[in-house]
Amino acid sequence: MAVLKVTFTKTNRDKLAQVLWVLNCVSVVTGVTLFSLGLFLKVEIEKRRELMSKEIDSVPNMLISVGLIACAVNFLGGKICYDCVDTTKFLRWKLLMLPYIICTFFFTFCILVGALMCYSMRNDLEESLFQGLRDAMRYYKDTDMPGRCYIKRTMDMLQMQFQCCGNGGYRDWFHIQWISNRYLDMTNSEVVDRLQSNVEGKYLIDGVPFSCCNIHSSRPCIQHQITNNSANYNYDYQTEELNLNRKGCRHALLDHYTDIMQSIGLIVLTIWLFEVSVLTGVRYLQTAMENVLRFGDPDSESDGWILENSIADTARYNFNIIKNLGKCYQVDDDPNIDVPSTSQQPHENVPAS
Amino acid sequence: MVVGKMKLTSQKRVKLVQGLGLLSWLATLGGAITFTLGCFLKTELRRRGEVMDNTDIHCVPNTLMIVGLASMGINYFAGRICQDALDAGRFPRWKTFLKPFYGCSIFFTTLMLIAVILSYIMKGSLESSLKIGLKNGIRFYKDTDTPGRCFQKQTIERLQMEFQCCGNNDYKDWFEVQWISNRYLDFSSKEVKDRIKSNVDARYLVDGVPFSCCNPRSPRPCIQYKITNNTAHYNYDHQTEELNIFIGGCREALVNYYMGLMNTIGGVVLSVFLIQSSVLASLRLLQTSMEAVAGQENLEIETEGYLLEKGVKETFMEYLDPVLKLMLLNQVTSPEATGTINADS
Secondary structure (H helix, E strand, C coil): CCECCEEECHHHHHHHHHHHHHHHHHHHHHHHHHHHHHHHHHHHHHHCHHHCCCCCCHHHHHHHHHHHHHHHHHHHHHHHHHHCCCHHHHHHHHHHHHHHHHHHHHHHHHHHHHHHHHHHHHHHHHHHHHHHHHHHHHCCCCCCCCCCCCHHHHHHHHHHHHCCCCCCCHHHHHHCCCCCHHHCCCCCHHHHHHHHHCCCCCCCCCCCCHHHECCCCCCCCCCCCCCCHHHCCCCCCCCCCCCECCCCHHHHHHHHHHHHHHHHHHHHHHHHHHHHHHHHHHHHHHHHHHHHHHHCCCCCCEEECCECCCHHHHHHHHHHHHHHHCCCCCCCCCCCCCCCCCCCCHHHHCCCC | CCECCEEECHHHHHHHHHHHHHHHHHHHHHHHHHHHHHHHHHHHHHHCHHHCCCCHHHHHHHHHHHHHHHHHHHHHHHHHHHHHHCCCCCHHHHHHHHHHHHHHHHHHHHHHHHHHHHHHHCHHHHHHHHHHHHHHHHHCCCCCCCCCCCCHHHHHHHHHHHHCCCCCCEHHHHHHCCCCCHHHCCCCCHHHHHHHHCCCCCCCCCCCCCHHHECCCCCCCCCCCCCCCHHHCCCCCCCCCCCCECCECHHHHHHHHHHHHHHHHHHHHHHHHHHHHHHHHHHHHHHHHHHHHCCCCCCCCCEEECCECCCHHHHHHHHHHHHHHHHHHHHHHHHHHHHHHHHHC
């Protein structure tokens, strides 16, 4: 009672072998695609590494390793299928084929996991970006400290490129001191007042850096005294929408990476479906070739299947094998082994003195 | 006075055919690359078309595109002729086609060289076009409410941020133009009134620049207003402060960008030109050596191939004669006709 049995004539088998050979070559190319997708993602994440608090390297590393393994596995598969046309050459691969199919089955499962990881990366990324951007904004003013001197430039370029402002919005800049003390005139009474009015002695203003300015605004940018309507002519802070970038940089970056991840996830899913179909073809070819050898006539018809018995029987059989692997060194029912019975006297084995 | 005479054995002819086949493939690819580069250059020029006053510079990418397409056609035919060259039966049908083919090929190959030279000559035209275009852009920066000019502000800001430049020649261009619209000026304020009165044309001029001139590499928050006033900002010296805003002008930045692009393209097109010329020369050698074989009994004999039968000047006149005759045809016939009429009457 085989699962999904198909009968193959000699010509069918040969055609299947040739088609599978071509498909395996195509799969090597898809393996290279997977590898390059992983590499691309890794580069994209490295570009914004300064703005992330922790490394998000699980997904790109997974894709890179899966891509490399796919190339190797499908190259071997192509070689096997190429040799399957000739029954004598098939004998070389006979013992290797079943382990190969089982390994490839688990490997395609890894591809699926890789594709699903792409969609689940978002939460990790959001957390990492939230903390990373918060720290970057805090160190924005520290352009004289080694290790932090490029954060201002990174933050400014980010806000200009993605047309965003702050972490969740432009108001985040109101809660941190982004103007360094080096550029504050401590003799000025206005500066002293502001510093004293703050609990931690920070110089907080309702202003944002220039990189938050929106290029689509019809008026010159208002970046200081944003909430003060009387400080700027013909200006209403509540209704003015185009003056600054409204989007938060966290959302902007998340959207950017989510778009990339969705495209990559889709491509990986397609590759997974392709690999599964190739694997199914190889399984049919393997069973058909083995049945041919069993009948002895290389030109006869043979059956190919996915599983020899039903799914339940195969599962039980394999489970028993795994169970018995553990019983290697224990007693079994072989009658040739001399097992001392409990009724025998122990002195019978004592040699005659 | 034969030009480029060369003896070719039968084996050499076969090798020439093989080499020519490969070269014509390469040259076809080169033609496609030239066409693509022309398209790319045109796209890049159009992207910044709003800050250019005229489109004279577009003659370079247009020429490249025409030459690229022509080159693909020429090399396709060269490949076909080459394929038929060793076949004595098929080769003669190309005979009448060859003379105009050579004429066209040489014309387009020379055009390729001219395109490269043009890209260097047009630098001055590009510069003056950008000068006028940027001047207008800066002048109309504030007119975000005037139809036809409302996107100038956006264009200039994007340009200054992308090319890291400020103004036309340098950042001081912004000091001479009113870039803050009257809509956002409080005319009841004394400061505004004073400033406008102190200017001959009643313009509101400030020693300030738009935010897009700010340099992200500056260690301090951007100072975009009262730039020349050292006392207005703490710990600030206008003369020594280099990183605050972009110092260089956008005209120079754009000219450098486009000249860099055209230099690279020029290099590639020059190599395509060399390949194309060698294809034509090899084809001519092959054709002349095969013509010497035609009609002979033994096809394996050694023959002579040459580039030009007569000297360069004579061959050139030979090509030019039919063209001139075609142009002068009307003028030649009318005096004759009137002469006969007069003779009759």
